[in-house]
Amino acid sequence: MLIQSIIVGLIIAAAVVYGVVTLSRKRSAFSTKPGCGSDCGCNSGGKKLPS
Amino acid sequence: MENEAKPQLTIALAGNPNAGKTTLFNALTGLKQKIANYPGVTVERKEGVWIVNGETANLVDIPGLYSLDATSLDEQIARDVITGKQAGLPKPDVIVAVVDATNLERNLYLVTQLFEFGIPVVIALTMIDVFEDQKHEIDIEMVSVLLKTPVVAVNVKTGRGIDELAAKVAEVRGTTPVVPYVYDEGGDEAGPHGKIFSRYNFISSVVQDSVWHSDQSSHRISDKIDKVLTHKFFGLVILVAILLVVFQTIFSWASLPMDLLEQGFGAAADLVRAQMPPGILTDLIADGIIAGVGGVVVFLPQILLLFLFISLLEDSGYMSRAAFLLDKLMSRVGLHGKAFLPLISSFACAIPGIMATRTIESRRDRFATIMIAPFMSCSARLPVYTLMIGAFFGGQYVFGFISVGALLMLIMYSIGIIVAIIVAFILKRTVLKSPPPPFLMELPPYRLPNLRTVFQNMLTRAWLFLKRAGTVILAISIILWALMYFPRSSRQSVVSSQQTEAAKSVPGTAATGDVIDEPRTTDNEPLPESEQLKHSFAGRLGHIIEPVIAPLGFDWKIGVALIASFAAREVLVSTLSIIYNVGKDENEESETLIAAVRDAKTDDGRPAWTPLTALTLMVFFVLAMQCMSTIAVVRRETNSWSWPIFMTVYMTVLAYIAAFITYQGGKLLGYG
Structure with a gap:
């Protein structure tokens, strides 16, 4: 019973860690990098598209 | 590589x-x-x-x-x-x-x-x-x-x-x-x-x-077909008919493989229970992992069929005709013609749709398209629609041949499109005011779909769906199971906590501690599973939000699933699957999720679901912003938090109001 509880604890911890890592990766993937314009790629020199 | x-x-x-x-x-x-x-x-x-x-x-x-x-x-x-x-x-x-x-x-x-x-x-x-x-x-x-x-x-x-x-x-x-x-x-x-x-x-x-x-004869044939398919009345009739056939086929073709998958996951859970000693790990595997992931994976046949038809319609050149038909309507509300491809992509998933808005040069037109893209019914909504339709509208026909399920699907897709047009109309005349630029649309020639491309597209989508089920949905299922399983309560602890609450509400009694430390019973055996669920973390949260969702006809268990679905829409299905498995008492037999939804009862013994509740939930899902990935993409594409927050708030408020009108209106008409 104790072993079952330990395994379950580890599985839940792994799921939580996975969730936190995924969220933080998503956050960094979708944040604008310095030097990159909001509408253009990093190689565009931050030039904005005509609005 | x-x-x-x-x-x-x-x-x-x-x-x-x-x-x-x-x-x-x-x-x-x-x-x-x-x-x-x-x-x-x-x-x-x-x-x-x-x-x-x-x-x-x-x-x-x-x-x-x-x-x-x-x-x-x-x-x-x-x-x-x-x-x-x-x-x-x-x-x-x-x-x-x-x-x-x-x-x-x-x-x-x-x-x-x-x-x-x-x-x-x-x-x-x-x-x-x-x-x-x-x-x-x-x-x-x-x-x-x-x-x-x-x-x-x-x-x-x-x-x-x-x-x-x-x-x-x-x-x-x-x-x-x-x-x-x-x-x-x-x-x-x-x-x-x-x-x-x-x-x-x-x-x-x-x-x-x-x-x-x-x-020039083939040109003439193509032109003649276009005259019918892009006709402002007959074109729309044909579009509706094609969508009805597609949805009807999805339901009828997918039912057998879906049943087989459901039976397979049920058998897997039974096998785990039979082979493993009773305990917390067995509960996690059977009720959390198999029920949670399996609850979503059973909808794989529908996803495959949906993308088969989307690919066939795209590859044959018909999708451009459908876009041309809607273009007239969309340009009247002030949307850019280039908004169509992003919006059509959003029927698969809002994320590539929102990314595709980058072809729109005008910032205001682009943002207006981003704001309405999530209204298009994406594939993550399909399991929710299918579950509700399967539980309450399956096997019903209108005029003897039109499936009610297919009709309801068409209605849900149409609600999304109509609301998107209304919202675009308002946005383009208020916060995103600008004249629509002219747009020339090319109609590609009709051609026989390339089966290799069609199947490759289907396989890619199937892989993405299974990958999501095996990673994100699995992790969420485990966490949700834990929230529904813990803390383990005994009769004694429940009575104690009830007395604590009572003492807190009567001034002076809590200070003495007499009432808190003296339970009315010495019975320390665990509660039945249905009671355990009620006192779990998720159960408590569900009870807290119950007053807010009660006007929509939802009980606290649906509330828990609703909260979880804000991470990703299809999580509603896995959450309901876990809830009805975790909350199942020992003498209750295993049943499919559709049967479990149909038979679910509220705390006071009334049916938790009715056809009206199912319809209300579907309406809520058409309009609510329940996808963290979409919010993240909108943040990236607009380079601001204001737009994703605005989008989440207005869509969720709109969803609540529409669901309220559906449920209360339905009750007034005697459908409750």
Whole structure:
């Protein structure tokens, strides 16, 4: 019973860690990098598209 | 890819949208593909390995574009790739320009621009079978001579020209290309468009000297079909009929494999219970992992069929006709014509749809499209609709042959489109006010769908769905199971906590501690599972929000699933599956999720679900913003938190109001 509880604890911890890592990766993937314009790629020199 | 030597040869694949670029890319690279995003932006970067005369080449698929004038993001990225300015990609050694033979003049415009980069170009002439079916003839040798570059007719279906294309690429590698025309600057008369006129004059002369139109009958047939399919009344009737047939087929074809999958997961859970000793791990595997992940995976047949039909409609050229039909309506509300492709993509998933808005130059038009894209019913909503329809509307027909389920699906998709149009109308006249720019839409020729592309698309979607089920949904299922399983309560602890609450509500009693420490019973055995769930973390949270969702006809268990579904819509299904499994008492038999939903009871013994509750939930799901990934993409694309917050709030409020009207209105009409 104790072993079952330990395994379950580890599985839940792994799921939580996975969730936190995924969220933080998503956050960094979708944040604008310095030097990159909001509408253009990093190689565009931050030039904005005509609005 | 990882185990192979780094390719020395870089080849860029460029071409207009709908020119058959993706089909050719898939044929040349097979399964050796790598899909990522260009750095800092969310435009898809596709690379693959192509063996050119025994040498490994890195084939880079440039976004589909009409020109390199660099007004939209796709065009800027294409320029960056060709000029070698794109991070992590060397300047290409050769460009393979994919040219649609049925739209030669328009496609060659991009080619004339490609000539000016000093990189050798090989032209891959696609759609040659359609072109020849239209009784057109082309002198490929002549085109090659006039353009001073190799031209190869390719047909992915038959394999025609694939080897020759590789041979020509190897042949031109390292050579210096010749620009086959000179600019007629034209002095002041030509103005700033002198280059454009020069290019088109040159293209016209090439086409005149190399193409013959021997029969116009096929054009006439295509035009006649278009007259019906794009007719403002009959076109819409046909569109509705096609969608009804698609939904009806999805339901009828998917029912058998879905039942088999459901039985399979049920058997797996029973096997776990039979083979493993009773305990917390067995509960987690059977009620959390198998019920949670299995609850979502059983909808795989529907997802596969949905993408089969989407691919068939796209590949046949019908989707463009459908977009043309809706274009008239959308332009009236002030949306840019280019909004259609992003909105149509959003029926699969809002994320690529929102990314595709980058082709819209006007910021205000782009943001208006982003704000309404999540209203299009994406594939993540499909399991929710299917569960509700399967539980309460399955096997019912209108007029004896139209399935109620298919009709309800059509209604849900239509609600999304209609609300999107209304919201766009309001946004374009208030916060995003701007005149809609003119838009010219191209209707691609009708053609037989390429089965390879269709199946590849289906398999990609199936893989993404299963990957999501095996990662995100699995993690959420485990966490939700824990929230529904803990804390484990005994009768004694429950009575104690009830007394604590009572003591807190009576001033003075809590201070003595007498009432709190003296339980009314000494019974310390665990509670039945249904009671355990009620006192779990999730159960407590569900009870807290119950007053808010009660006017929508939802009990606290639906509330828990609703909260969880804000991470991703399909999590509702896995949460309900876990709730009804975790909350199942020992004497209750295992049943399918559809049966469990149908038989679920509220705390006071009334049915938790009715057909009206199911309909209300579907309406809520059409309109609510329940996808963290979409919120993240909107944040990225708008470069601000204000827009995703605005989107989440207005969509969720709208969803609540619509669900409230549906439920209370239904009750007033006597459907409660």
